[in-house]
Each structure stands twice: as C-alpha cells, then as structure tokens.
Amino acid sequence: MADPRTVLVIGGGASGNAVTVLLRRAGIAVDLVEARDDWNATAGSGITLQGNALRVLRELGVWDRVKESGFGFGSVGITAPDGTVLHVADDVRTGGDDLPATVGMRRPRLQQILIDAVRASGASVRLGVRAESLHQDGDGVDVRFTDGTEARYDLVIGADGIGSATRAAIGITDRPEPTGMAIWRIATARPEGVVRTDLAYGGPAYIAGYCPTSDTTLYAYVVEANRDRASIPADSYADEMSRLAKHYGGFWPEITAHITDPAKVNYTWFDRMLVEGSWHRGRVVLIGDAAHCCPPTLAQGAALSLEDALVLAELLTGADTWDDALLQAYYERRIARVRPVVKASVQIGQWQLDGVRDADVPGLMGRTMTMLKELP
Template structure:
C-alpha cells in the first residue's frame, strides 16, 4: 500500500490557509505551522478583495461567507482634495460576471473565515511554532521545529510572507525593496455617503482613500513618502494620520474625528519583491508574498497569493509525479501574471513619486482585463 503523501505548509496567511484547504480536500495529509499564537486573527483594519480573489475564495467553499461579511461594490471614485467627485469608473469584474468587482471587508474577519475552513479540513495545526531547519533528503525534506520535534515531508510550502525565513533557508537571496512610499491605515465607522472606494490624489499626501468593509465600517488610508520608522513613536500614530487626513474634505470630515486610537492605526512601507527564475529549491516551494509582493496601488496582493495557492494545489492534485517539472511549471504559469501586477503596482506609485502624470486609469484597466482570464 502506498504511503499517503504529507505536506508541510509554513505560514497561516491567505496563501497558506488556501493551499491547506485545497490539498486536504484531495486527501493529502497537511501540517500547517504558524509562528503567531493568535494566527493573525486580530491584525489589520481592512482589505480590498477583488473579483479574481473572490473566484478563488468561492473554490475554497467560503465565497458566500465572504460576500455576507463584507461590502460589495462595482466602481471606484476619483475626487478632489475637497471631496468633489470628478469621475466614477466602473470596475472590471475580474472574477466573472456572477461576482462583484470588489468586496471590502475587515481583514480579521477574512482571516477568521479562512481559519475556520482550515480547521474544518482537519489539517494538523500548530500555532506559535516555526520551522528552524530545513534539510533536503532526496525526495523528502526533514524539518526541525522550534518545539524540538522533527518530521519528514514529501513537499514543504513556504507561505510565510514577505519577510519569509523559508526563502532564505533554501538559498533564495531576494529580499523586499522599499519603493519610497508608505501607508497609514485605520478602521472607522462608515459614513452613509461611502458606498465604494473613493481616491483623492494630491493634497498633503499622494493618495487619501477609503473602502467600505461592512454596512457599518470602513478602512481609511493615506499614502505618503516613506519616513524613518523610528522617527514616529507608535503612540503618535493616530495624531500623524489625523494630521494628514484633516486636509481632505467630503466623507473625510466624518472619518477623521474617529482616528484617535494609535493602537488601531498601522504604518507600513511599500515594498517590492519578485523572485525570478523559479520559486522552489528541491522539494521546497514558495507561494504568495514569500515569492512576490507589491504596493497595494491596484489592491491585488491577496488575490495573487490566493491564485498561487489554487494553481499549485491544482498541479499537486492532478499529477502523479511531484518533481522538478511540476514545480517549474507552477512558476512558469504564475510569473507572467504576477510580474504584470507587480510592475503595474510599482509603476503607479513611481509616477507619483516622480511627479509625472502617467496613464493610471489605462494601466489599471489593462491589468484588470488581463486578470479576468483564469490563472
């Protein structure tokens, strides 16, 4: 009798959770280890989930929960600094005509939905645990964990994010590079007038925007040139975001007064990462932000991670041989699409940094039309 294959997934974010559910559905044994004891279930303000991400979430069996938990819309507005709406652009339904173009939702809510799906899959889950050593042994990988245990696997999937330890452990030296921008994010109550994402370009920041995340909530964000993180004490985060936001009109006059709790405000630099050539070494392969990451200027980070999980799981569950060809085919199928998203996301920010009036709507439209095709 053939011994069932066993896979280790390192990291319980969107990509790691998704690939775990898909592999378990096919009967593959999966261990998932996540460094954080809370499984990131309380972190983050909001997330913009576009149609191609919704397509994957539906495949995972959680699409209806996501739609019920978020706020769906099909357009983006461009406003002046004072809040005057200049243009409303219909968004492409990248997941198909039967799905909304976009769902905004609270990031912790999406994570909890995915966590529940992983638990229901009966994967072996260990929280507060890291992979301390990874050793290739022919067609298996020996992994030693922070709790002192060790186990052999037929495949290891590194889904441990932009600062991935797995990436370095297998000898891939690529590291994220700052793009020159940073973002302030915070949750707030939803003004009645906010029914879609609206973006204001200019003013004291490059971009000021907001996205509805439920019937009663939004997340707001302000993008500026990055600053030395050490120069901004966390206890002043709310003051800094409020200082920038109060220069904007329209719905911002209702949003800004709620930006008072520094613990609810997140400050993050924009980074770029794109591993070229392959995303694997031996029987260890990267997915999601461990292999590629980009600024959220077209809101495709989570979607690209979920698509990685879908494509890798499809190959692993439809091919007999888990070999070099399979893992290279995964990379070659993903890289043109991911590269286009990373380059477009970085280019939009670079135009702003350079003070150049680039064709932002045109670039976004071309990228979204490309993403309508199945990954």
C-alpha cells in the same frame, strides 16, 4: 510517490490557509505551522478583495461567509482633495460576471473565515511554532521545529510572508525593497454615504482613500513618502494620520473625527519583490508574499497570493509525481501573470513619486485588470 502524501505548510496567512484547505480536500495529509500564537486573527484593518480573489474564495467554499461579512461594490471614484467627485468608473469584474467586482471587508474577519475552513479540513495545526531547519534529499524534506519535534514530508510549502525565513533557508537571496512610499491605515465607522472606494490624488498625501468593509465599517488610508519608523513615536500615530487626513473634504471630516486612538492606526512602508527564475528549490516551494510582493496600488496582493495557492494545489493534486518539472511549471504559469501586476503596481507609485502629471494611470490599470479576467 506512494500515497498518502504529506505536506508541510509554513505560515497561516491567506495563501497558506488556502493551499491547506485545497490539498486536504484531495486527501493529502497537511501539517500547518504558524509562528504567531493568535494565528494573526486580530491583525490588520481592512482588505480590498477583487473578483479574482473572490473566485478563489468561492473555490475554497467560503464565498457565502465572505459575502455576508463584507461590502460588495462595482465602481471606484476619483475625487479632488476637497471631495469633489471628478470621475466614477466601473470596476473590471476580474472574477467573472457572477461575482462582484470588489468586496471590502475587515482583514481579521477574512482571516477568521479561513481559519475556520482550515480547522474544518482536518489539517494538523500548530501555533507558535516555526520550522527551525530544513534538510532535503530526492525523496523528501526532514524538518526540525522550534518546539523540538521533527518530521519528514514529501513537500514543504513556504507561505511565511514577505520576510520569509523559508525563502532564505533554501538559498533564494531576493529580499523586499522599499518603494519610497508608506501608508497610514485605520478601521473605523462607515459614513452612510460611502458605498464604494474613492481615491483622492494630491493634497498633502499622494493618495487619500477609503473602502467600505461592512454595513457599519470601513478602512481609510493615506499614502505619503516613507519616513524613518523609529522617528515616529507609536503614541503619535493617530495625530500623524489626522494631520494628513484633515486636509481632505467629502466624507473625510467624518472619518477623521474617528482617528483618535493611536493603537488602531497602522503605519507600513510599501515594498516590492519578485523572485525570478523559479520559486522552488528541490522539494521546497514558495507561494504568496514569500515569492512576490508589491504596493497596494492595484489592490492585488491578496488576490495573487490566493491564486498561487489555487494553481499549486491544482498541479499537485493532478500529478502522479512531484518533481522539479512540476514545480517549475507552477512558476512559469504564475510568473506570466504576477510579473505584469507587480510592475504595474510599482509603476503607478513611481509616477506619483516622480510627479508625472500626464501618466496613463487609468490605461495601465485597465489593461492590467482586463488581463486578470483570464483564469489563473
């Protein structure tokens, strides 16, 4: 394949932004299209970034900004519903000893940092645009866009998330499936004493937890059995979350006092999906949530997506030929790491749904996180 190579990235979330920056650094021409006009710059409440995510963000050159914008910590607490601390465990440093175990931050802030990195990379970015059709042959992919333009690329990367249209367009029939749980989330003020994630199991919800996201903010969440979203009016979201949260002690009364604006509360079902066999068809390849998703019980969703971007970019920039063998090697390298995380994340939730009281949750978490210390 003669240089300059050209790549289309469909989707401007964490994985799409990351792979764009890495490919541009290698001199590859990249077009990024994002369906939303605002580039998802304001969506979401908070995000928990564990060390293996931080390792990729450092490779992207944005670690200093992430460190300044977030809240780093190294342990997790388990509490009773009344707030009594039952156990505090050190988090596994999955990114190595030179990075924090965990950084919590506001999701819009992380997105803006990645947006700035994409802009600085020199990639071509079009917002409010989707890929309307993909037609490929042995040498490339012809793409028609919803703004009426057309272009040809050596490779297309589908980073368009859990509902990926790219995945469907290339004939991969996997779809996300609900696990039976749902989560209420809000970004709000941080009580002064909150310096780590604490998780309460039991009470009216399966889990009630929070994560500091800056010196002044946190995001809080409660997990329950999923309900028909159409049956929950949007203007009742604050009341619904408060109804669950008010039964928890410790810092929860202070947090719950701020759950007043339904527009600031997010309600989402937990989904699971893992595409098996390969993540590509011809010259179109999937990364991130387009290829796999799991409940946030291990807080690894963003980390796995960022790792996908790092590994794919490493393989593409180090190869003279972009072919089936290369893209299958990407899948084989990733599936060995992603599969156990997806399975463990789903299993932890299923144990709660089934009411298994003697489940080895700490053991499963520990084994999985230790595995993630290895380089992706």
